[in-house]
Amino acid sequence: MSSLQQREAAGGPQRELAVGASAHRRSKAQLLRALWISKSGRAGLILVSLVVLGALVSVAGLSPHNPQAQSTSQVLKGPSLNHLLGTDQFGRDIFSLILEAMGVSLEIACIATLIAGVLGTLGGIAAGYLGGFASTVILRAADVIFAIPAILLALAIVAALGPGIMNSALAIGIGYIPIFVRVVRAPVLSLRSADFVGAARVLGFSRSRVLLHHILPNVYGVVAVQVSLALAWGILAEASLSFLGLGPPPPTASLGEMVYSATSLSGIAWWTLAGPSAAIVLAVLGFNLLGDGFRDATDPRTRRS
Amino acid sequence: MLVAIARRLLSTLITLFGVAVVIFVILRLLPGNAITASLGVSAGLLSHAQITQLDHFYGIGESPVSQFTSWLGATLTGNLGVSLSSQKPVAGMIAQALPVTLELGIMALAIGVLLGVFFGVAGALRPGHIGDLAGQALALVGLAVPSFVLGTALVTFMSSTFHYFPSSESYAGLFANTWLNLQQIFFPACVLGVGIAAAIMRTTRAAVLEINTQNFVRTARGKGVSERAVVWRHLLLNALVPIVTMSGIQLGYLLGGTVIIEEIFVLPGLGRMLVTAINNRDFPVVQSVTMLFAAGFVVINMLTDVFSAVIDPRSKDR
Numbered sequence: 001m002s003s004l005q006q007r008e009a010a011g012g013p014q015r016e017l018a019v020g021a022s023a024h025r026r027s028k029a030q031l032l033r034a035l036w037i038s039k040s041g042r043a044g045l046i047l048v049s050l051v052v053l054g055a056l057v058s059v060a061g062l063s064p065h066n067p068q069a070q071s072t073s074q075v076l077k078g079p080s081l082n083h084l085l086g087t088d089q090f091g092r093d094i095f096s097l098i099l100e101a102m103g104v105s106l107e108i109a110c111i112a113t114l115i116a117g118v119l120g121t122l123g124g125i126a127a128g129y130l131g132g133f134a135s136t137v138i139l140r141a142a143d144v145i146f147a148i149p150a151i152l153l154a155l156a157i158v159a160a161l162g163p164g165i166m167n168s169a170l171a172i173g174i175g176y177i178p179i180f181v182r183v184v185r186a187p188v189l190s191l192r193s194a195d196f197v198g199a200a201r202v203l204g205f206s207r208s209r210v211l212l213h214h215i216l217p218n219v220y221g222v223v224a225v226q227v228s229l230a231l232a233w234g235i236l237a238e239a240s241l242s243f244l245g246l247g248p249p250p251p252t253a254s255l256g257e258m259v260y261s262a263t264s265l266s267g268i269a270w271w272t273l274a275g276p277s278a279a280i281v282l283a284v285l286g287f288n289l290l291g292d293g294f295r296d297a298t299d300p301r302t303r304r305s
Numbered sequence: 306m307l308v309a310i311a312r313r314l315l316s317t318l319i320t321l322f323g324v325a326v327v328i329f330v331i332l333r334l335l336p337g338n339a340i341t342a343s344l345g346v347s348a349g350l351l352s353h354a355q356i357t358q359l360d361h362f363y364g365i366g367e368s369p370v371s372q373f374t375s376w377l378g379a380t381l382t383g384n385l386g387v388s389l390s391s392q393k394p395v396a397g398m399i400a401q402a403l404p405v406t407l408e409l410g411i412m413a414l415a416i417g418v419l420l421g422v423f424f425g426v427a428g429a430l431r432p433g434h435i436g437d438l439a440g441q442a443l444a445l446v447g448l449a450v451p452s453f454v455l456g457t458a459l460v461t462f463m464s465s466t467f468h469y470f471p472s473s474e475s476y477a478g479l480f481a482n483t484w485l486n487l488q489q490i491f492f493p494a495c496v497l498g499v500g501i502a503a504a505i506m507r508t509t510r511a512a513v514l515e516i517n518t519q520n521f522v523r524t525a526r527g528k529g530v531s532e533r534a535v536v537w538r539h540l541l542l543n544a545l546v547p548i549v550t551m552s553g554i555q556l557g558y559l560l561g562g563t564v565i566i567e568e569i570f571v572l573p574g575l576g577r578m579l580v581t582a583i584n585n586r587d588f589p590v591v592q593s594v595t596m597l598f599a600a601g602f603v604v605i606n607m608l609t610d611v612f613s614a615v616i617d618p619r620s621k622d623r
Contacts, residue, residue, distance in 0.1 A: 143316075144323030148599045151561035152579070156595055159583040160331050236451050240565055243453050244580055256453070263457050263569070267465035277454045285449035 034297035041293020044228070047286025051279075055106050058099035065093035067100040068251055079271055086271035089261070094275045101253035102279060108169045108248075109234030115173030116230055120180020121223055125211055127181060128188025139185075142178035150175035154237055158246045165248050172237045176230050183222045191215050221298030228291030232284045239280050255280050310611055317607045324599045325380075329373050332588045380596065386589035388582070395593045398578060403597075405476070406563050406574035409490055409497070413559055416498030417505055418552055424502070425509025426536060429517060440506055447503030452562045456496045456569040463492070476573050493570040497562045501555040508551040512544035546613045553609030560598045 035041035057063055064084070071091035079086045085094040127138040145153070150172075157171035191197055192215075200210045235255075241247050242256030250257075258276035265272045351359070379386065385395035424440030431437060446455075463469050477485040516522060522539050526532075530539075564576035571577075575594050582590035 140319065140323065143320050144327055147320050147324050147603045148327065148595065149557045149561035149602060151564060152595055152598055155564070155579070155583055156328065156331050156591060159586070159591065239451060240453060244565065244568065245584070259454060259457055263461070267461060270461070273457060273461060277458060280451060280454055281449050284451065285445070288448055
């Protein structure tokens with residue numbers, strides 16, 4: 001941004017270039033404001049902040065109880081002031097367990113999104129900008145991955161690599177790569193023939209410089225939307241995997257596993273199911289709404305004016 | 306148009322071949338081999354001669370390429386191998402489980418499309434009205450509540466509050482005990498249906514909103530065509546292509562969803578078979594079922610594309 005501003009100030013042929021490149025770009029403060037104006041963006045920001053805050057509280061060791069501390073006198077107690085969301089069959093505090101599990105969940109979702117986002121965005125830019133054979137190969141590969149239902153792909157990869165945080169993240173991330181490829185490729189195709197990109201090429205900038213400094217900044221909007229949606233999917237997929245017993249092995253807390261063990265208990269202790277279910281729903285909903293908000297804030301067609 | 310369909314067919318075949326390669330590679334990463342998978346710890350008791358013999362029997366040690374081609378060749382001729390845990394032919398196991406998953410999938414798709422199209426049209430015709438809000442709420446539930454949470458909650462609620470849980474009885478075939486079978490399939494289908502209704506509703510709502518502003522719709526209303534005919538013949542017929550395409554895409558979600566839902570509702574379908582096989586490291590079964598799911602998804606997406614081209618007269622010019 002700063003280098004662009006300098007060039008803009010310097011004037012000359014680069015001036016036009018910079019204007020083109022920053023047409024869709026706004027400062028972080030402006031983006032946040034646009035996000036806050038959109039109704040779903042605001043709700044998403046609040047929910048996501050709560051979820052992240054909860055996870056941080058647990059990581060910092062500030063949760064109300066030690067999540068793994070078992071207590072025979074506190075088995076399956078309903079919600080109370082001491083145990084906000086009740087206790088489970090081992091007498092552990094469910095609220096503290098949820099906070100810990102949320103941290104694990106976010107960690108897996110973030111790594112998965114990082115994998116999918118980086119590989120998918122690079123693939124999408126390459127497929128859109130280079131065209132020709134490279135594009136065909138990338139799109140074909142994306143089609144192949146997309147053809148295997150994502151949760152099945154994750155199941156098969158976890159089965160092959162064994163359970164664990166990194167393996168879960170990898171299994172979940174790979175399935176989301178094709179979506180990044182597709183959503184990034186479309187705007188890159190139209191940017192390729194944009195005037196400012198042509199100008200950059202005429203000025204003799206290297207291909208990688210054009211791609212990184214002129215094309216990439218203009219797809220941040222769609223990437224931000226997809227990052228939010230990918231995080232939502234990551235949390236959902238992680239919970240599904242651990243629900244099926246393929247999540248990180250115990251004693252790592254996990255939301256899906258908590259829902260699974262609650263299935264046999266919930267008839268007598270509904271809170272064992274309610275807490276973790278609500279946590280999953282709030283997290284998935286939060287990131288989905290945040291994604292909608294980013295779309296409202298960055299897509300000029302849906303932007304409120 | 307025939308050329309376009311042929312091209313689509315060819316690309317589908319290439320994609321399927323790629324899927325076969327991916328699944329093959331993933332499952333080669335599984336620790337151990339066919340011997341340790343079928344014999345477990347007792348594989349350590351085998352003599353060297355026995356291991357050599359079994360290696361030969363399972364084709365261990367052959368080059369990956371020749372393993373792949375022999376697997377692909379066998380799969381294409383309907384020989385899906387033998388389950389390592391139950392020693393039954395995989396093809397037979399699939400033949401038994403497939404109808405359950407198909408019935409579940411079709412019923413879920415029907416519920417999802419009905420709910421989605423109904424609320425999508427209702428919402429687009431009167432935005433902000435109670436029907437629209439109900440649809441938006443439904444879409445939110447379908448979007449944010451994972452199917453296993455909804456399924457678990459439904460099972461718990463039905464069995465603890467109403468002492469009604471048809472899945473606790475052993476699975477009844479569609480033709481053996483139709484009434485019990487329908488009760489067993491209906492609830493899981495609802496859970497999956499709500500999940501896909503969300504996306505179909507959004508697509509329908511957006512499509513109908515857009516078509517509703519076009520001149521031919523205004524003309525139809527202006528010349529006195531009944532509202533029912535406008536909705537059915539002008540709006541829905543024109544929104545059919547996006548709805549069909551979205552339904553095809555949602556099928557991928559549906560196929561993945563059956564895996565978890567069948568586990569919760571104890572249905573002996575393909576999804577449950579897959580989870581069991583993964584836990585048992587029974588990779589002939591994992592390989593075949595995953596391949597079948599992917600093939601089903603790819604073929605149905607191709608069919609929806611072809612269907613869209615056929616029902617949309619504009620595509621004939623291209």
